[in-house]
Amino acid sequence: MIDTHTHLYSEQFDEDRDEAIKRAKEAGVEKFYLPAVDSETHEKMLELEAQYPNEIFAMMGLHPCSVQPETWEKELALVKKYLDKRPFCAIGEIGIDLYWDKSTLDIQVKAFEQQIDWAIEMDLPIVIHTRESFNETFEVLERKKHPKLRGIFHCFSGNLDQAQHAIDLGFVLGIGGVVTFKNGKIDQFLNEIPLDKIVLETDSPYLAPVPHRGKRNESAYTALVLGKLVDLYKKDYKEIETITNQNALNIFGMK
Template sequence: MILTDTHTHLYSEEFAQDRTEMIERAIDNGVSRFFIPSIDSAYTQKMYDLEAQFPDNIFLMMGLHPCYIKPETYELELAHVEAELSKRKFYAVGEIGVDMYWDKTTLKIQQDAFKRQIQLAKEHKLAINIHCREAFDEVFEVLESEKAADLFGIFHCFAGDFAQAKRAIDLNMKLGIGGVATFKNGKIDQFLNEIDLKHIVLETDSPYLAPVPFRGKRNESSYTKLVAEKLAQIYQLPVEEIARTTTENSKAIFGI
């Protein structure tokens, strides 16, 4: 059984004491594919170091996270994203999008950066990996403006309602499902079985959003298996089928 964690911050400082052991633990649990989103230029070398350590398992994205968009630096950060994309192979542009939880004052430049990174993804024929927190309308506004056959990707950490799920799928996005699906107040488990499994990929967003029974603690990629087990309950399918289908879906998005 091969599980794919389509979104994990393995370079996080929270793994500083046991990073290698944590990754090996995930591999031992069947999670053998890790897709690593970029945050900003400060983490680029750490991503490259991880890839060199686990070249058969780790696949990198490049992008500027909306929470790291600052008026004084975002042009330089976008230039870094563009330069790195031109240098080597990446598997998506991400994580990119809009976050209205931490700082509403940067909405205009968040949307500008989102739009420009979508255009970079199209130029390089790559998927996008979307960060959306309390910003569905703002994210959909940009996606609609860039809607095209060559716009595709993953709505990372999807936590919207059924209508928003359908809208994301109509815009050629898979839904990234993680620990929220196991929360009692997560709500997505109430309608997820109405979404065809072909639109779903698994993720952890580790070290954040650990699934039950680890909610509130550090998340890690081995817990992808717990998300798969929850989806097996929701879809009334064997966990092996969840693993197989969601991994195939990830291959369709990332091309590997």
């Protein structure tokens, strides 16, 4: 399996990071993709990637919740500095979050658009964070339409129409613990989405799947997400694993 979205470098893993990675490997996870957040964690993320160069791959980007009036332009300049210095597997996680703070919408849009421009210029996929902001996110993506614009709608939690819109724009859906929640709702229509438009993720340490809901999530629980897809798609575990792995490798440009 491939966990396409895990914050393994976060402080929640400071006590047992290597053990958490070991547990994930034992559960069958072979690759881990780390989304960037902001300057407070970039170096920690890159150090972890350096420690596990064959299994862990870093993205670079500015998380929408870190787009703040006083610092966002400096933060973006730092992202660009990293992108110019070395290769990354994607630009992410980037996007729009209106759950915590609606007042920063205009600068969130500017930061999102700038990072999309860099992704197109560098021919990199983007990994999108969208929370209570599907309409605003789609507006930006429609404006920025380009043959090279592609990537993942991370932690997809929208409806069937929104899923189809994301796919029509050239994106796949990142499916994680939410698919196991009783009130998550995506389990009601997910099997209508072709498997070649889905990748697996945990978003650990957040959004742990049932039966661990409310506790710290970890990459080993990718197997629980995959198990839920077996139930929904009525397909063999290995088949879903193979298809979703290939989707992830195609997006991140890896063989």
